[in-house]
Amino acid sequence: MSGYGPVDLLLWGVLPYVVLVLVVGGLIWRYRYDRFGWTTRSSELYESRLLRIGSPLFHFGLLVVIVGHVVGLLIPDTWTRALGVSDTLYHVSALSLGLIAGFCTLAGIALLVWRRRTTGPVFSVTTRNDKLMYVVLVLAIVTGLGMTVYFAGVELAGGRTGDYRETVSPWFRSIWILRPDVAAMAASDAPYKLHALMGLGLFALLPFTRLVHAFSAPVGYLFRPYVVYRTRDPQPAAAGQARRPARRGW
């Protein structure tokens, strides 16, 4: 667990911080520069039959996958054991749930990409930016799901695989305390490394693609009154607004 090379240092010690800066800085920049372009860029107006199947399949699958990643990466194995969850139980439930969610996500994105390619109007509004994003997104899903299938197969066949909760998870947590445990990640299996790189790539793209819409999930909608009232901007933020404060007229 001790030895790692300069490549490992670069990939697992430096790159995560570069990505972090890109995500945070990118989001701030995008918000300041491009609030208007911050949207889902929905194509439902053009085609809705396939979208109504593919999009929920993909998004709900993805939500489960995200929860799975959060649990797997952020909760140390000592904690789940302390809760009385055996490693076997944890692995079986994680693998099965992960497989179902992963397949939903993959099926969803496959349907969506196929729709995007074959529906004329949808394809014609697809930018290069979108295409790059789809490649990275699909690669991240495929590597993750492929890895899960492979490990599930090995486990079913009675073999042993490296436990990511002893390698990837400690490394991921160590990033946030600014003391990256490069050695832990360097010791993990190659598929994990590949998937982690894809994940980093996807994160780096987040602020600069249509994926930003994930950051405007409208949770506040649940807690606000139905009808929103707003006064005209009190500041002359935009051109053409009177600089004087409004008089009340009496």
Add this chain to the structure above:
Amino acid sequence: MKDAGTSRSTGERDTRPIGRVMAQVAMVMNLDKCIGCHTCSVTCKQAWTNRSGVEYAWFNNVETRPGQGYPRTYQDQERWKGGWVRRPDGTLVPRSGGRLKRLATIFANPVMPSIQDYYEPWTYDYDTLINAPAGDDFPVAEPRSALTGRPMKVEWSANWDDDLGGGPELASQDPIVRRLGDKVRLSFEDTFMFYLPRICEHCLNPSCVATCPSGALYKRVEDGIVLVDQDRCRGWRMCVTGCPYKKIYFNHKTGKAEKCTFCYPRVEVGMPTICSETCVGRLRYLGVVLYDADRVGEAASVEDEKDLYEAQLGVFLDPDDPAVRAAARRDGIPDRWVDSAARSPVYALAERFRVALPLHPEYRTMPMVWYIPPLSPVVDTLTRTGHDGEDKDNLFGAIDTLRIPVEYLAELFTAGDTGPVDLVLRRLAAMRSYMRRINLGQERDESIASDVGMTGGEIEDMYRLLALAKYDERYVVPTAYGVDEADRGVIEEVGCSLDFDGGPGMGGMGGEVPFGEASGRPDEASVETFHALRERQTAEGRSGTGGRVNLLNWDGNGRPDGLFPPREGGDTDDERGGDPGPREEGRT
């Protein structure tokens, strides 16, 4: 029926204290005058939606009724799920579902109209006309889809069924005709049609606002205009479903919702909306209505749909009532606005004369663009059968017997209750008979007025508003700023209109943008507007904007260059005899 107009006298008015007073700039359209010329639609489009992404968006459209409307069958809320429904416990919830259901369906809106329900926008391959190689055939500009650029067959558009209203093939697809069932016979003798111009209703209880997950849609406190904050819209598309009038359009290029703005940059400086300004029939009226915001929810959730019209009238406040004036002052409504509300033609037509009705009150959104239902189908039928179409008794009898148009109108304006429609038509008929006697030099006949619960004086006032009203009487719009006639042109209206954050003055705009044509900060709608306004307000005489006419800035004053092509002979003197002079003398 006779006393319906006076049933809600101030004496029996709700004795509860007046709640929060709010002001709404509202509109009334007199359908008898609409000739279906679509000038409003075209000028609106020129001003607001002549961009790619909103080719199919008509903030203002004119529908032939009976007909399917735009988008097709939008009034069928069983299908499109717009507006509100009243739950058994008396509370309102959007028909498309409450908050949790909305978020659960956010990844694919289950009931959003597709572009085919509007129409596939197209252009023509004009290039062929110029560049086609010499040949035997005459080159033709073929239609090309504005979505894909491919050749397409044009099969439908915003007004494909224009003027075909009474025809059996199309009328039978009208959701209202379907609901009325076999009561409507579409035989040739019984056909009728009229035009229905529609803009956003700027509702008091807007369901589009309620369904916006991002909180980007809002109702402006000052003037009640419902707007989309383009910087906060995230393109979830729920408002498209939420609006029962389908007056929110999804810009497929920018991925954001857009809607009728009530021409707020114009209204803010006291000018009428473009659709009103350019209306050939002069059938639109603009004015302020004061209302009690605390009672809107209660009024919108009355149990019986047929009570919604009266309930909405009950929310309006009388600007001449001293208690209302005091409450308005308490709630920060400028006196100028209250004074304006007292002169409001909208309030007069809706509440004083009771001849304007809301469009589809049963959607429970409390719409604020009201309509004077057309008497013409009745008069036409009467005249066709050889009767005197303006005789009081003939007209009253005809209104009673011509059930088809009345019931159809009632489905549009009063949730199916023919009573109020009947009263309106009788009042309009009475006005014709009463004024005809005056025109013929006969005595005034008070009995005609009292038959419909009015006085002769009221009828003459109504006649003045409906038939004669000049520009200043039709459009009573107070300015949003503390600007009056007195200090017009003197005050500093704007600072530098270009140095807003990211604006041209700050080095923004122009050049390549990384996320496609729609990214980056949008042009501020008012940049050009206010340059033009300042120029106009500070100029000595009547002036134009020079060279190009932006309808958003045009107030009908003078004749700017570029509005009309230059005349032959190169004579540029605009004010020569023979030309129609500036319209409506006496305006300031």
